[in-house]
Amino acid sequence: MNDKLRFGLIGCGAQGRYLSEALRLTGAAELIACADVRPEAAQAAAAHCGYKHFYSDLHDLLEQEELDAVVVAVVHDQLQPCGLAVVASGRHLFIEKPMALTAAAGRELAAAARSAGKKMMVGYTLPFMPARVRLKELVRQGAVGAVVHLAAGQLIGGIGGWLARPEHGGGPLLYIGTHVIYQVLDLIDAAPERVFAEIAFTESGVDAEALFSVRFAGGITAQFTVSQRLGCRYGWIDVFGDAGRIHSEWESNALTVHSRDLAAYRDPTTIEVPAEVVGPTARLGDMASVNACRYSRAWAAEFVEFIGAIREDRRPRVAGEDGVRVLEITDAVFASGRAGRPVCIPRS
Ligand SMILES: NC(=O)c1ccc[n+]([C@@H]2O[C@H](COP(=O)([O-])OP(=O)(O)OC[C@H]3O[C@@H](n4cnc5c(N)ncnc54)[C@H](O)[C@@H]3O)[C@@H](O)[C@H]2O)c1
Structure with missing residues (x-):
């Protein structure tokens, strides 16, 4: 074709x-x-x-x-x-x-x-961004050893319009938090088992801030911060393993890597990932x-x-079933935040 x-x-x-x-x-x-x-x-x-x-x-x-x-x-x-x-x-x-x-x-x-x-x-989109493509490669190459824990967040300034309305599915958790939840799921091969969340809501009824932890099968844990209390956008992910760590900030193309097993990163090292790593190279903005x-x-x-x-x-990549896995976590975050106790995610 x-x-x-x-x-x-x-x-x-x-x-x-x-x-x-x-x-x-x-x-x-x-x-x-x-x-x-x-x-x-x-x-x-x-x-x-x-x-x-x-x-x-x-x-x-x-x-x-x-x-x-x-x-x-x-x-x-x-x-x-x-x-x-x-x-x-x-x-x-x-x-x-x-x-x-x-x-x-x-x-x-x-x-x-x-x-x-x-x-x-x-x-x-995050798994298609150059720095995150490289981050995944480094994790696959064993830069951090076995992944033990991840810490990730997405912060955004106050959001308005339909994004401030619960009936339209507004709020930062569904808008930007889902990006970082998918990013974590994409990096580890483990099923989420349990979620514990603390959520503050706006007067209009969408989440203002959601802090939550997820425990995965096999013992990997992740903690997330998703908030609209910041004046600007900022996102990050830290991947910690039994042999090192990687830090990445959105919207930067830099990665900081510290690895016991990859010689190039024995000392904490910041690398700049070129934008051309992914995607068509056609001229933008025409x-x-x-x-x-x-x-x-x-x-x-x-x-x-x-x-x-x-x-x-x-x-x-990112098929419908992958999108559902993200929503299983956001469902559990809302349920846990409202109930004030941990919520288990049923095995699908
Ligand atoms: N992947 C990313 O990086 C990224 C970035 C920004 C937004 N998004 C997503 O894109 C989607 C749209 O966001 P946006 O910022 O463009 O919002 P927007 O408000 O600018 O646009 C939404 C449009 O949908 C139209 N619309 C609403 N209901 C409709 C219907 N039933 N049939 C046809 N049109 C309808 C509205 O009139 C509006 O023009 C959201 O899901 C958002 O989360 C993704």
Whole structure:
């Protein structure tokens, strides 16, 4: 199959437009049509991102256009219903995180994609960022030995609009905390068993701050901090093992490595990971709608993976089932935070 895949977009807000640029960067996608409940947003995305047609109802898009795959980038409470409509129409699905509000809703979507025989990928971006690609390689090479503990966090300034509304699935835990939960799951091969959380809520009822620990089968532990009390964005992950440690800060490309077993890192060493490690190298920012976003290359790398999975008929990295594993943890974090006691995650 050498032809470009024909893509549609549902949700023409900020991320939908960024993803359109990233899709184009792959050189393997044709942008066919887009839809948004706000017709002006759909029209603007069509004009600026190069979609041939636009719609205010996603069902019209799905019925009237010939598409191979659809990107869904809508508000959190609409992700799962839009995703279900896409797979029911027989298209492959790339859906933004967190893909659903609960693990049960996520499972329903992943199962629908599976039974339709369609590929589904969830937009967790951190594993496609250069420093985190290198971090995973170093962990695989034994830089820290056996992983024992991880500490990770995502902090963000106060968030407004639909992200401040519980009925839309707002709050930093689902918005940015899910990124770092996926990152931890991607680094270790162990099932989460138990979660203990402390959560503070805003007056509107979304999480203001969630502090939680997760215990995994085999004894690995992880602690997380997710908060909207900081004035800026900051994310980090520390991976500790029985032979060393690695530290990475988002949005830096630097990694600090200290390893007993890898000679290059016997002393604590900070390395700068070049941005070219992942992703297409096409020039960024050649679309008038979008100022070349610093993550465009990582998002393009996500699409290279998604398109590869479709063409090669294989499971994509970050499949629907992986998204469900994140939601099993966020479900448990909310349950534990509300109950004030540890919550066990049932074996799926
Ligand atoms: N992976 C990343 O790095 C990353 C970064 C930012 C946002 N996101 C995710 O992208 C998604 C969208 O976020 P955003 O920042 O673009 O929000 P946004 O508010 O800018 O855009 C959301 C759009 O969805 C539209 N919409 C809502 N319901 C709809 C429906 N039923 N059908 C069609 N359109 C509908 C809205 O009108 C709006 O234009 C979220 O899931 C968010 O978590 C991911």
